[in-house]
Amino acid sequence: MSRIGKKPISIPAGVTVEVNSDNLVTVKGPKGVLTQGMDPDMGLTIEDGVLTVTRPSEQKRHKALHGLYRSLISNLVVGVSEGYKKELELVGVGYKATNNGNIIDMSLGYSHNIYLIVPKELKVETKMEKGKNPIIILEGIDKQLIGLVAAKIKSLRKSEPYKGKGIKFVGEVIRRKAGKTAGKK
Numbered sequence: 001m002s003r004i005g006k007k008p009i010s011i012p013a014g015v016t017v018e019v020n021s022d023n024l025v026t027v028k029g030p031k032g033v034l035t036q037g038m039d040p041d042m043g044l045t046i047e048d049g050v051l052t053v054t055r056p057s058e059q060k061r062h063k064a065l066h067g068l069y070r071s072l073i074s075n076l077v078v079g080v081s082e083g084y085k086k087e088l089e090l091v092g093v094g095y096k097a098t099n100n101g102n103i104i105d106m107s108l109g110y111s112h113n114i115y116l117i118v119p120k121e122l123k124v125e126t127k128m129e130k131g132k133n134p135i136i137i138l139e140g141i142d143k144q145l146i147g148l149v150a151a152k153i154k155s156l157r158k159s160e161p162y163k164g165k166g167i168k169f170v171g172e173v174i175r176r177k178a179g180k181t182a183g184k185k
Contacts (some may be wrong), residue, residue, distance in 0.1 A: 005066030029080025081143040
């Protein structure tokens with residue numbers, strides 16, 4: 001049995017979960033509203049502020065969907081109650097990041113600046129303090145969207161293992177490699 005699928009989801013105060021006839025789960029909370037489609041085979045029960053996902057049989061497909069939908073619905077509940085936040089750090093000489101509304105202007109060592117338009121559902125903030133690496137902060141209620149935008153930003157200048165330059169998450173450890181050894185005979 002799926003260990004993740006069996007875990008119940010506690011619904012915090014101020015959050016409501018509804019399932020309509022099209023198997024569309026709608027979660028409303030203080031930070032906003034999120035929806036997620038669900039497989040018609042999966043069941044959802046809400047009792048005493050605890051939500052559980054059930055599966056009809058022990059088929060391999062149902063086992064896979066059991067944990068998946070439990071995680072997706074849990075992400076919706078956390079998103080509308082607390083929200084999500086990702087911080088990206090630009091490591092490299094001359095790397096800069098500024099934002100004007102939801103447009104990020106990045107200088108990443110290329111011959112031109114890179115402009116990235118972030119979806120309006122997310123809040124963007126950039127920090128540039130003297131003596132520290134620039135930081136891009138993404139905040140929102142949709143975990144999938146934040147992860148997608150963060151991955152897109154990281155792909156613009158991947159962290160390299162020799163000097164450690166590139167874009168990485170704050171707190172992420174880049175595994176470093178030793179360079180060439182000089183004067184081998």
